[in-house]
Amino acid sequence: MKKQTRRKFLATTAAVTAGAAVFGLPTMQTKNKKQLVHHVFFWLKNPNSKEDLNKLLEGLRTLEKIETIRKLHIGVPASTEKRPVVDNSYSASELMFFDDLEGQAVYQDHPIHKKFIENCSHLWEKVIVYDAMEV
Amino acid sequence: MKKQTRRKFLATTAAVTAGAAVFGLPTMQTKNKKQLVHHVFFWLKNPNSKEDLNKLLEGLRTLEKIETIRKLHIGVPASTEKRPVVDNSYSASELMFFDDLEGQAVYQDHPIHKKFIENCSHLWEKVIVYDAMEV
Numbered sequence: 001m002k003k004q005t006r007r008k009f010l011a012t013t014a015a016v017t018a019g020a021a022v023f024g025l026p027t028m029q030t031k032n033k034k035q036l037v038h039h040v041f042f043w044l045k046n047p048n049s050k051e052d053l054n055k056l057l058e059g060l061r062t063l064e065k066i067e068t069i070r071k072l073h074i075g076v077p078a079s080t081e082k083r084p085v086v087d088n089s090y091s092a093s094e095l096m097f098f099d100d101l102e103g104q105a106v107y108q109d110h111p112i113h114k115k116f117i118e119n120c121s122h123l124w125e126k127v128i129v130y131d132a133m134e135v
Numbered sequence: 136m137k138k139q140t141r142r143k144f145l146a147t148t149a150a151v152t153a154g155a156a157v158f159g160l161p162t163m164q165t166k167n168k169k170q171l172v173h174h175v176f177f178w179l180k181n182p183n184s185k186e187d188l189n190k191l192l193e194g195l196r197t198l199e200k201i202e203t204i205r206k207l208h209i210g211v212p213a214s215t216e217k218r219p220v221v222d223n224s225y226s227a228s229e230l231m232f233f234d235d236l237e238g239q240a241v242y243q244d245h246p247i248h249k250k251f252i253e254n255c256s257h258l259w260e261k262v263i264v265y266d267a268m269e270v
Contacts, residue, residue: 038215073172073269075267078172086264087265088265093265127220132212135209
């Protein structure tokens with residue numbers, strides 16, 4: 001990230017983050033800090049291939065080493081009741097918590113994340129990402 | 136697990152909250168237990184109405200009293216980088232962790248959840264639910 005872009009980004013982060021930011025201190029790890037959730041759903045090209053699913057799950061597990069991830073949940077569709085509103089067509093999901101927008105940006109640019117995409121992106125045909133900031 | 140033990144286990148699980156683990160129920164609430172994630176995205180009928188959004192968020196906050204919810208994150212689209220894979224068209228999201236399928240079923244049938252649907256379902260035009268079991 002260029003210096004000027006980064007400065008602007010940090011300013012934005014400070015502006016949109018509630019709670020700890022009010023005090024102007026780097027209290028990034030406080031329990032009450034509003035967290036950012038990053039949830040990604042993957043649809044495999046070969047949804048019936050156990051091998052491809054395992055490769056993807058293995059790749060997802062490498063992400064846990066990225067230092068800005070506060071919690072990582074790797075999942076597959078749960079066998080909850082089938083209802084019209086429930087989408088259980090995906091193959092695997094990755095759910096992460098970050099302290100803030102910057103933590104998520106660090107993750108996006110992280111070499112481990114880039115390596116994961118390089119190694120695994122041939123496996124999936126569709127990805128949907130939801131980023132939600134706690135309110 | 137024997138039938139009787141299991142019955143007792145289920146009763147205990149339903150009765151305790153995550154905090155109760157501190158009081159000597161270490162086996163059931165261990166950190167390594169695979170958790171179920173329930174993530175719901177809401178699209179408001181009037182996406183530009185602050186009032187409708189606030190009503191929905193207020194309704195979502197009532198859900199935290201449901202005893203089988205281990206963690207609740209209520210969010211709105213985060214201002215992360217806009218990319219084709221990112222869906223930021225929803226109005227609000229609710230993310231919950233449960234210990235198991237049963238915890239999620241208790242939530243679905245809970246009077247507080249039913250009251251929420253009764254009070255708020257006129258606000259939204261679309262809902263997508265993803266249930267993911269940790270692997």
